[in-house]
Amino acid sequence: MKTLLENIAKHVELTNEEQESVLSLIETDHYKAKTILLEEGKICTHSFFVLKGILRSYTIDENGVEHVMNFACPGWWIADMYSFLSQRPGQLFIETNEEAEVILLSKENQEKLYLQVPKMERFFRILIENSLIANQQRLIDNMTFTAEARYDKFSKKYPELVNCLPQKQIASYIGVTPEFFSKMKARLLKK
Amino acid sequence: MKTLLENIAKHVELTNEEQESVLSLIETDHYKAKTILLEEGKICTHSFFVLKGILRSYTIDENGVEHVMNFACPGWWIADMYSFLSQRPGQLFIETNEEAEVILLSKENQEKLYLQVPKMERFFRILIENSLIANQQRLIDNMTFTAEARYDKFSKKYPELVNCLPQKQIASYIGVTPEFFSKMKARLLKK
DNA sequence: TGAAGCCCTTAACCTAGATTAAGAAATGTT
DNA sequence: AACATTTCTTAATCTAGGTTAAGGGCTTCA
Numbered sequence: 001m002k003t004l005l006e007n008i009a010k011h012v013e014l015t016n017e018e019q020e021s022v023l024s025l026i027e028t029d030h031y032k033a034k035t036i037l038l039e040e041g042k043i044c045t046h047s048f049f050v051l052k053g054i055l056r057s058y059t060i061d062e063n064g065v066e067h068v069m070n071f072a073c074p075g076w077w078i079a080d081m082y083s084f085l086s087q088r089p090g091q092l093f094i095e096t097n098e099e100a101e102v103i104l105l106s107k108e109n110q111e112k113l114y115l116q117v118p119k120m121e122r123f124f125r126i127l128i129e130n131s132l133i134a135n136q137q138r139l140i141d142n143m144t145f146t147a148e149a150r151y152d153k154f155s156k157k158y159p160e161l162v163n164c165l166p167q168k169q170i171a172s173y174i175g176v177t178p179e180f181f182s183k184m185k186a187r188l189l190k191k
Numbered sequence: 192m193k194t195l196l197e198n199i200a201k202h203v204e205l206t207n208e209e210q211e212s213v214l215s216l217i218e219t220d221h222y223k224a225k226t227i228l229l230e231e232g233k234i235c236t237h238s239f240f241v242l243k244g245i246l247r248s249y250t251i252d253e254n255g256v257e258h259v260m261n262f263a264c265p266g267w268w269i270a271d272m273y274s275f276l277s278q279r280p281g282q283l284f285i286e287t288n289e290e291a292e293v294i295l296l297s298k299e300n301q302e303k304l305y306l307q308v309p310k311m312e313r314f315f316r317i318l319i320e321n322s323l324i325a326n327q328q329r330l331i332d333n334m335t336f337t338a339e340a341r342y343d344k345f346s347k348k349y350p351e352l353v354n355c356l357p358q359k360q361i362a363s364y365i366g367v368t369p370e371f372f373s374k375m376k377a378r379l380l381k382k
Numbered sequence: 383t384g385a386a387g388c389c390c391t392t393a394a395c396c397t398a399g400a401t402t403a404a405g406a407a408a409t410g411t412t
Numbered sequence: 413a414a415c416a417t418t419t420c421t422t423a424a425t426c427t428a429g430g431t432t433a434a435g436g437g438c439t440t441c442a
Contacts, residue, residue, distance in 0.1 A: 045442050061335040069331065082324045091331070125316045132323040133273045139330055140260065140282070144252040144368055147399075166419070175334055180399050251401055358390070371429050372431070 004049055004103055007075055013127045021116045026110040031096045038080060038094040042164045043087055046104040047079035048072070053100025054161075057092045070160060077127060097112040097165065142175060144169065148184055150174040193296055195240055197225065198266055202317045212307045216300040222287045229271060229285040234278055235267040239263070240269035244291025244361045245352075247360065248283045259364040262352060268318060333366060339375055342367040 004026070005019055013120060014022070027049070031037070038044055038058065045150075055072045057080065069092060072078035084088025087107060114121045141150055151174050155162045162170070171181035194211055195217070204211065217244070217317035222228065224282055231251065239246060246263045248271065260283060274281025278298060296304075307313045332341055342365050346353045353361065362372035 043376055059331055059335060065335075067329070067331070067334045081320075082328060085320050085324065095442070121312070121316070124320070127313070128319055129272075129276050130314070130321055132326060133276065135323060135326045135330060136260070136272060139326060139333070140250055140258070142330070142333055143258045144250060144256075176398095177400060178420075179401080179422085183399090183423095186421080357388095367388075368429095368430060370392085370431080374393095374429090376390080 003075055007049070008120075008123055012123045014117065014119065018117045018119065022107060022113065022120070024114075025105065025113050027104045029102050029104060031100050031102065033096060033098050033100075035096045035100075036093060037090065037096070037102070038083075038090075040091050040093055041089050042083075044080040044083035044090055044092075044094075045087075046106050047077055047084055047110070048094065049077050049103040049105070050074050051101040051103060053102075054097045054165070055094055055100060055102070056097065057094045058172070059091050062091070067175075068169050068173055071158075071165070071169075071173070073160065081128075081131070097169075147174060147176045147180070147187070151181075152186065192333050194242060199238070199311075199314055203314045205308065205310065209308045209310065213304065213311070216296065216307075218295045220293055220295060222291045222293065224289050224291075226287045226291075227284060228287070228293070229274075229283065231282050231284055232280050233274075235271040235274035235281055235283075235285075236278075238268055238275055238301070240294040240296070241265050242292040242294060242375075244293075245288045246285055246291060246293070247288065247354070248285045249363070250282050251284070257363055258366075259360050262349075262356070262360075262364070263299060264351065269373055272319075272322070283365065288360075290382050333381050338365060338367045338371070339379070342372075342375065 005014070005022070008014060008022065031053075037048065037055070038057075050072045052074055055078050055080055056068055057070045057072075058066050058068045060066050069080060078094060079093035080090040080094065082088075083092070084107060098162075112126070141153060145153070151170075154170065154174055167181060167185075168178040171178045175183075176184070196205070196213070199205060199213065202340055217240075222244075228239065228246070229248075241263045243265055245261055246269050248261045248263075249257050249259045251257055261269060269285060271281035271283035271285065271370070273279075274283070275298060301315070333346060336344070342361075345361065345365055356378075358372060359369040362369045365372075
């Protein structure tokens with residue numbers, strides 16, 4: 001539980017009472033590996049804050065191929081932002097890789113939180129800003145870099161992830177097939 | 192000037208006084224075709240609201256190739272969000288296509304505005320949310336659709352733009368070379 | 383009005399990455 | 413321990429889209 005308040009403290013300062021408000025509006029849950037927390041076509045009613053384990057969001061295209069949009073490690077938030085903000089059916093799945101512990105904040109309670117602790121509006125605005133910036137950068141990278149350069153950037157940015165995710169998920173995140181990813185890695189080792 | 196207040200009214204209701212506050216903190220400017228309003232490596236000190244004409248943002252990669260990130264028609268905002276939010280040098284150019292009329296809001300004045308008219312914080316939060324959603328969708332489209340499908344989606348979403356932008360800019364936005372775009376269009380006509 | 387650029391098109395050829403297939407390694411399950 | 417399942421690798425073949433090059437039709441500006 002501590003990590004959520006720590007995470008909030010990075011951006012806004014809360015009094016003890018305000019912290020209590022936050023804690024009163026969230027739930028904590030525990031999931032087994034490969035549990036699906038959100039499915040395509042469903043409304044994303046909660047956003048998730050990871051305490052333990054790794055979650056990922058992805059779409060499945062018309063050929064049944066999975067495309068990883070985001071990973072979330074402990075200390076990160078994850079949701080289908082389109083669906084969460086608009087409260088309409090979205091296209092993302094959210095799933096645990098390993099056993100995970102997660103804090104849930106429902107859309108409803110988020111709105112209560114805005115009323116009880118207006119500072120939290122600022123907090124979530126900053127999260128969304130950072131998310132927008134990261135997304136924009138990823139778009140630029142996808143349009144301007146080769147797969148090899150994207151992998152290089154990924155492994156420098158998330159060294160913890162490189163060794164604890166299945167390769168096919170990393171391949172999907174950087175936008176190539178697992179076969180090509182494997183070939184690429186072999187090529188890189190030769191250098 | 193009217194269009195800015197109309198645009199704001201879509202998301203938040205302002206009193207007359209609050210409207211005056213907004214108007215007192217913005218500037219209006221007029222630019223000739225192909226004027227560069229922001230350059231790579233510079234800090235994005237203003238965000239732009241288009242009244243007339245079309246602006247676009249783009250990066251230039253290491254091979255000198257331009258990649259269009261966004262277009263902005265009348266009634267749209269545009270900025271290098273990374274640079275504008277962090278006030279650090281960014282990588283985007285922003286440029287007019289045709290002669291244009293633009294409202295400028297400086298980062299400084301935006302912050303004054305938040306103090307004078309707290310509702311505006313909500314307004315900009317909504318803009319950023321929409322921007323995030325659009326960006327996320329574009330990432331998904333780039334990862335899951337073929338160039339032809341992306342063009343199809345683009346021309347349905349922005350029919351006004353298809354006929355008033357140089358083709359090479361549309362090609363760049365959807366992520367292909369002008370030559371391939373030309374070939375693709377010829378192929379589509381045959382059907 | 384004419385030269386200098388753009389922009390668009392077409393076509394031949396090239397390449398990053400996809401697809402298919404099949405075996406090897408790791409992992410989970412009983 | 414043994415089976416099934418999933419993941420990773422390698423290799424052959426294929427393709428969406430890139431590159432290079434060349435010609436023609438536009439603007440634009442002297």
